[in-house]
Structures are given as structure tokens and as C-alpha cells.
Amino acid sequence: MQKNTTTPSIIEMQNVGIRYGQGPEILSDIKLSLKKGSFHFLTGKSGAGKTSLLSMMYLAQKPSRGVVSVFGKNVNFTNRDSLSMLRRRIGVVFQDFRLLDHLSAFDNVALPLRVCGMDEREVKKRVTELLQWVELDKHILATPATLSGGEKQRIAIARAVINRPDLLLADEPTGNVDNDIAPKLMKLFVELNKLGTTVVIATHSEKLIADFAYPCLHLQNRNLRILYPSSSLRNAGGSHEQ
Amino acid sequence: MSNKNLISRKQELPLKDDSSSLFLQVMICIAVFLFAVTLAGVLSINSMLVTWNESILGSLTVQIMPVNDANVQKAQKGTLEHQQKALEVLQSLPEVESVTPLTDKQLQKLIQPWLGDGVDLKNLPIPRILDVKLKADAEPDFAKLAEKLAEASPLATLDNHKLWLNKLIKFADGLKMLALTVLVLVIAVTSGAITYSTRTSLGLHQYIIEILHTLGAKDAYIAQQYAKHIGMLGFVGGIIGIMLAVPTIFMISRLSEQIEGGIISEARLSIGDWLEILSLPAFAAVIAMVTAYYTVKRTLEKMM
Ligand SMILES: Nc1ncnc2c1ncn2[C@@H]1O[C@H](COP(=O)(O)OP(=O)(O)O)[C@@H](O)[C@H]1O
Ligand SMILES: [Mg+2]
Numbered sequence: 001m002q003k004n005t006t007t008p009s010i011i012e013m014q015n016v017g018i019r020y021g022q023g024p025e026i027l028s029d030i031k032l033s034l035k036k037g038s039f040h041f042l043t044g045k046s047g048a049g050k051t052s053l054l055s056m057m058y059l060a061q062k063p064s065r066g067v068v069s070v071f072g073k074n075v076n077f078t079n080r081d082s083l084s085m086l087r088r089r090i091g092v093v094f095q096d097f098r099l100l101d102h103l104s105a106f107d108n109v110a111l112p113l114r115v116c117g118m119d120e121r122e123v124k125k126r127v128t129e130l131l132q133w134v135e136l137d138k139h140i141l142a143t144p145a146t147l148s149g150g151e152k153q154r155i156a157i158a159r160a161v162i163n164r165p166d167l168l169l170a171d172e173p174t175g176n177v178d179n180d181i182a183p184k185l186m187k188l189f190v191e192l193n194k195l196g197t198t199v200v201i202a203t204h205s206e207k208l209i210a211d212f213a214y215p216c217l218h219l220q221n222r223n224l225r226i227l228y229p230s231s232s233l234r235n236a237g238g239s240h241e242q
Numbered sequence: 243m244s245n246k247n248l249i250s251r252k253q254e255l256p257l258k259d260d261s262s263s264l265f266l267q268v269m270i271c272i273a274v275f276l277f278a279v280t281l282a283g284v285l286s287i288n289s290m291l292v293t294w295n296e297s298i299l300g301s302l303t304v305q306i307m308p309v310n311d312a313n314v315q316k317a318q319k320g321t322l323e324h325q326q327k328a329l330e331v332l333q334s335l336p337e338v339e340s341v342t343p344l345t346d347k348q349l350q351k352l353i354q355p356w357l358g359d360g361v362d363l364k365n366l367p368i369p370r371i372l373d374v375k376l377k378a379d380a381e382p383d384f385a386k387l388a389e390k391l392a393e394a395s396p397l398a399t400l401d402n403h404k405l406w407l408n409k410l411i412k413f414a415d416g417l418k419m420l421a422l423t424v425l426v427l428v429i430a431v432t433s434g435a436i437t438y439s440t441r442t443s444l445g446l447h448q449y450i451i452e453i454l455h456t457l458g459a460k461d462a463y464i465a466q467q468y469a470k471h472i473g474m475l476g477f478v479g480g481i482i483g484i485m486l487a488v489p490t491i492f493m494i495s496r497l498s499e500q501i502e503g504g505i506i507s508e509a510r511l512s513i514g515d516w517l518e519i520l521s522l523p524a525f526a527a528v529i530a531m532v533t534a535y536y537t538v539k540r541t542l543e544k545m546m
Contacts, residue, residue, distance in 0.1 A: 060456060080543065081460050088458030098453050102256050111254065115459035159457075 007035040008072065010167055010198040011057055016066035018052050026052050028222040030066070034200070036166075039193045041209055042202035043227075044219030050202040051095060053219065054169050057200065058092045059083050071166070088116055091160035093170040095202075097152050099144040105131065105155050106140045112163040130158050134185075157185055161192060168192060170201045186212070254454060255447050255464070257471040262439035266472065266530075267479040273432040274483030274526050275490075277425060278519050282491045284421045285515040287414050294411050302374045302384075303401040304328055304391065308367035317367060321397070325370045328398035331390055332372065337380035344371045384408045432526075433533045436476075440468060440537040451542070465538035469531040476530030480523025487519070 016030040026049045034040065042050050055061045056068050059075060068075045070086055078086070091112075099108050106127055113123045131137050134154040144152050153173060160168060168189065186208070193199045200217070203209065209216060213229040257263065306328060309320030325343055332341045344352075353368060376382060388400040444451065451464055495511075511519075 058456060060452070081462075084455070084458050084460040087456060090458075092456055098449075098456075100254065100450060100453065103252055103254065107252055107254075111454070112457045114254075115454060115457050115463055163458075 007037065009033045009069070010036050010038075010071060012067070012069040012072075013056075013063075014067045016056070016063045016068055018049070018056065018061065019064045025064070025222060027219070027224070030224050032217070032224060034198055036198055037193065037196050039190075039199045039212075039214045040201070040226075041212075041214055041216045042200055042219070043204070043209070043216045048219040049222070050219060051171055053217075053224075054092075054171050054200065054202060057167070058090050058169050059087050088112070088163060089166040091163060091165035091168045093153075093156050093160045093168075093173050095171040095173075097144075097156040099152060099155055099159075101144050104141045104143055105136055105147070108144070108155055109158045109162055111159060116163075126162060130162055134158050154185065157188070161188065164192075165197060168197050168199045170199075172202050172204060253467065253471075255450055255467050255471075257443065257447075257467065260439075260443050260446065262442060263471075263475060266436065266439050267475045269435050270432060270476050270479030270526055270530065271483040271486075273428050274480040274522050275487045277428050278484055278487035278522055279490055279494070280421050280424050280428070281519055281522070282487075282494075282511060282515070284418055284425070285511055285518065286495070287418045287421070289510055289512065289515070291411060291414055291418075294407055294414075300376055300378075302376065302382075302404055304332065304372040304374060305399050305401060306370040306372070306395065307397040307399070308369055309397065310367065314365060314367075321367075321370055324395040324397045325372065327395045328391060329372060331394040332374055335382075335387070335390075337376055337382045339375040339377045339380075342373045342375075344373060429529065433529060436472060436530055436533040437537045440472065440534050441541055443468070444538065444541050451545075455545070461539050461542045464542065465535045468538045469535040472534035473527045473531035477523050477527035480526035483526075484520065484523055491519070 011032065011034040013030050013032040016027065016032075017025045018027050019025045030053070042053065044050050052061070056063055056075075057070065059070060062068070062075055071089065073082070073086060075083065100111070103111075109131060110123050110127045113126065128137070128140070131140055134157065136151060136154055136158070139147060139151060144155065147155070157170075157173065160170070170189070173185075189199055189201065190212070201208075215229060216227040218225045218227050306321060306325045309317045309324065311317035311320060329341050329343065332338050349368065349371065352371075384400065384405045388405060391398045391400060454464060491511075
């Protein structure tokens with residue numbers, strides 16, 4: 001499906017470079033086109049620049065050079081309010097979850113709906129439903145500090161998908177959790193993808209990559225290569241797990 | 243399920259816990275207190291000025307002292323000559339519309355309370371009086387006028403009550419300008435403090451703000467939360483400030499009445515003045531809201 005060239009691009013990158021301050025380029029000459037409805041893993045050693053690449057996709061950073069277009073809009077020529085409108089179509093699961101510690105599970109998941117001014121009755125309905133689905137209805141009023149890593153992860157994922165995003169980005173959602181991403185949550189991502197959501201998941205998990213035959217965006221030596229499931233990952237991707 | 247608590251939605255930005263909140267509230271309370279007391283001063287000076295200006299505008303009185311001479315006839319004649327000189331000088335002035343000497347009959351009436359009826363002015367050395375009407379838009383320099391008059395006739399004097407009142411008006415005007423400067427300064431310092439603590443708070447909550455941005459919040463969404471919070475601080479601080487200011491204003495006006503019975507008693511605050519003073523907490527809330535809102539907008543524009 002993602003190889004169909006008539007499908008619109010959700011993300012386009014051309015000659016993209018990114019650096020922090022006056023430091024060296026972390027990523028150089030990135031060229032990338034993610035088609036609507038595609039599903040990719042994002043791999044690479046720790047420090048390879050996965051988070052940096054994703055942060056350009058969820059519009060937290062502009063490239064130091066080159067062109068990044070999200071939903072067909074060049075981010076360098078898009079004003080702040082329009083960027084906010086684009087962000088509303090993107091769901092993000094952060095590596096460290098980034099939940100608001102003083103808010104309950106319910107309020108955390110409700111955030112994306114409230115920032116776009118949704119009616120509270122609708123908010124309550126949607127959030128309650130989703131929290132039930134991720135089996136957190138017992139902890140609806142609990143604050144993140146009182147929850148386990150797995151539970152926090154489920155809140156983070158619920159917050160990312162509550163707004164039925166067109167683009168879902170997950171930054172090593174397995175990173176801080178003892179075991180792999182729960183199959184049920186992976187199934188959620190696959191379901192959303194079937195409904196048309198474009199998905200990128202940064203991961204270290206060989207098992208995940210092997211179990212789901214999706215292509216990998218692989219970062220190495222500041223560059224990006226796309227590895228298709230047919231090629232031997234273990235050889236091509238290198239030992240990207242420490 | 244215990245969902246009833248969900249209705250009392252918690253603020254995403256825990257601004258109430260900012261340590262600067264209390265500081266701002268106390269600061270606004272003091273600012274409103276100062277503002278109210280100073281404004282009361284300005285408004286009473288204003289009402290005083292209105293009364294004083296009414297009595298000083300439009301006309302003035304010149305008095306010609308009688309010439310001393312054993313010969314009554316000669317003295318009378320001399321006095322009238324001096325009156326004529328003063329009259330000519332006054333008529334030559336551009337600010338003067340007309341000059342009318344009071345007639346014997348009018349003078350008699352003025353003197354009557356002291357000397358009783360049937361006094362023959364011809365036999366008494368009494369001063370003559372000129373009633374000077376000024377042009378409508380005239381703003382005469384009374385000191386200069388008095389000088390010119392003295393040159394023309396050493397016996398002619400400007401009614402010094404008005405001269406004195408004129409000086410008082412100038413003094414009150416200066417006082418008013420000073421008070422207005424204080425009001426401007428109070429507003430400037432307060433909005434400066436609001437701007438500073440809003441910026442500090444934005445830095446403090448940068449983590450939350452970045453998350454809100456990532457989830458699609460516009461700057462206005464964050465700015466509104468600040469405006470609401472700081473506006474409320476301004477309102478409550480303002481109410482407390484006013485509650486302290488009103489008794490203070492009463493106390494000051496009591497004291498000034500006791501000290502300077504005559505003049506200051508004209509410094510009454512009207513109902514409109516009181517409404518102006520009592521609306522200060524709302525005014526403080528609006529200033530606080532607007533300042534916070536635009537500070538947030540301007541500061542966030544520098545972030546991606
Ligand atoms: N905010 C930042 N400031 C400076 N350097 C950064 C920042 N974020 C990441 N880096 C550097 O950029 C490189 C890539 O980091 P990152 O994108 O987090 O990689 P990954 O997610 O693949 O581990 C690392 O060398 C890291 O030290
Ligand atoms: Mg990372």
C-alpha cells in the first residue's frame with residue numbers, strides 16, 4: 001500500500017539536517033516520504049537520532065536545514081496556530097511517557113480533547129470508554145506516580161490515540177517497561193493503521209520487528225535507510241541493541 | 243464508578259501553587275490600596291478646583307484705598323482720580339471685557355452691615371471698588387496684573403482673596419499632576435511585576451507547556467489559563483486593597499476637615515467619585531488579565 005505513489009504523503013523530508021546548537025549534525029541529508037496509511041518501525045542504535053527524527057515529525061523541532069512537510073505543509077512556512085492544528089492530527093507516545101504528574105489518568109487522557117475545546121460530556125464519554133478498553137477503569141482517578149510502568153504506558157498510548165490521529169508516532173514505547181509492548185496495544189496500533197492512520201514506532205525490539213513484517217526506517221551514520229522485511233534484518237540492521 | 247469528581251476538572255497548569263502567586267496578590271493589593279487613596283486625593287483636589295475656579299473665573303475686584311486729606315472734598319476728588327487711573331489701566335488689558343465702578347448706592351449697601359443705614363459716603367474716607375468683568379476665555383496672570391495696577395496707582399489693589407486662591411489653584415494643580423504621576427507609576431510597576439512573574443512561571447512550567455503544545459494546544463489556550471488565574475489574583479487582591487483603602491480615605495478626610503475647616507471642606511467626593519474608587523478591583527483584574535495574556539503570547543512565540 002505504501003508503495004503506491006498516488007497515495008498522498010503524510011511526511012516528506014528533503015535534504016534534512018538537524019543539529020543542536022553549534023554541535024555537529026545528528027542527522028544529515030535525510031530524504032523520506034511516508035505515504036498515508038503506511039506502517040514503519042524506526043530503528044538505530046541509542047543516540048542514532050530516532051527521537052530527533054520523530055520530534056521533527058511531531059513538530060516539536062524544525063530542521064536545521066532542508067524541508068520538512070507534514071500533511072503537505074512545509075513547517076518552515078506554517079504559522080504557530082496552523083502548526084497547532086496540524087499537531088491535533090498527530091498522536092505521540094513519548095519514550096518517557098510525559099504524563100502530567102498532578103493530573104489523574106482521566107485528565108491526562110482527556111488533554112488532547114480539551115485543548116481543542118471539546119464539550120465535557122463528549123470528553124467524559126470518550127475517555128471513559130478508552131480507559132475501559134486499555135483496562136485502566138479501576139485507576140481512572142489515580143495519578144501517574146501511583147501507577148506501574150505498564151499502566152503509565154497504557155495511559156500514554158490512550159492519550160496518543162484518543163483523538164483518532166491521522167499520524168501516530170511512538171518513541172520506543174517498550175523502553176521503560178520491563179517486557180515488550182503488550183500484544184493488545186500493538187494490536188491497537190495495527191487496528192488504527194487499518195483504519196487509515198499512518199504509524200511510526202521507534203523500537204529496539206527484535207521480536208516486534210520479526211513478528212510484524214513492516215519496513216524499518218533505519219538510522220546509521222547520520223543517514224536513513226529503508227529496510228524491507230524480506231532482507232535479512234540481522235545482517236542489514238546490525239546489532240542495534242546493546 | 244466514582245466519576246463525580248471528574249466534573250471538577252483540574253487545571254493543567256498548577257498555577258495556584260506558584261510561589262509568585264501570593265507575592266503578586268499582595269503586590270496588587272498594595273497597588274490598589276495606593277491607587278485608591280491617591281485617586282481619592284486627585285478626585286477631591288478636582289472637586290476643590292472646580293469650586294475655586296468657579297469663584298475665580300469671569301470677574302475680579304479692585305479696591306481703591308481712600309486718599310488721606312483733611313479736606314474731605316479734596317480727598318474724595320483724589321480717590322476718584324486714582325479710581326480713574328486704575329480703570330484706564332484695566333480697560334487697556336486684552337483680558338478685560340469691561341470695568342464698572344460701584345456706585346455710591348452699591349457701596350452703601352456693602353457697608354451697611356457695619357455702619358448701619360443712612361450713612362453719607364461723601365463725608366467718609368471709604369474705599370471705592372471696581373468690578374472687572376473678564377473675557378470668557380481669559381486666563382489672566384494675577385501677579386502681573388497686580389503689578390501693573392500698582393504702577394498706575396499705589397492705592398489700587400487687587401482683591402487678594404482671589405490672588406491667593408489663584409496661587410492655591412496652581413499648587414493644587416501641581417499636586418494633582420504629582421498624584422497622576424504616582425497613579426501611572428503604580429500601574430507601570432504592577433504590570434511590570436505581573437510580566438516578570440508570568441515569565442518566571444512560564445519557565446517553571448515549560449515541561450507542561452511543551453506537552454500541551456505537542457497535544458495541539460494553541461498559545462491562546464495557555465494564555466487564557468494565565469489570564470484567568472492572574473486576573474483572579476488581581477480581583478481578589480484588589481478587593482482586599484479596597485477594603486483597606488476605604489476606611490483610610492475616610493480617616494484622612496476626617497482629619498483634614500478638623501485641621502483646615504474652611505478650604506478642604508470643599509473636597510467632597512461625589513457618588514461618581516466613590517463608584518470610580520470602588521471599581522478599582524475590576525480595573526486591576528482587567529489590567530492583570532491583559533498583561534498576563536499578552537506576556538504569555540509574546541513569550542511563547544519564541545518557542546517552536
Ligand atoms: N536537546 C538536545 N540537545 C543537545 N543534544 C541532543 C539533544 N537531544 C539529543 N541530542 C543528541 O543527539 C543525538 C541523537 O539523540 P536522539 O535523537 O535522542 O537519539 P535516539 O533517540 O536514537 O537515542 C545524541 O547524540 C544526543 O546526545
Ligand atoms: Mg530516543
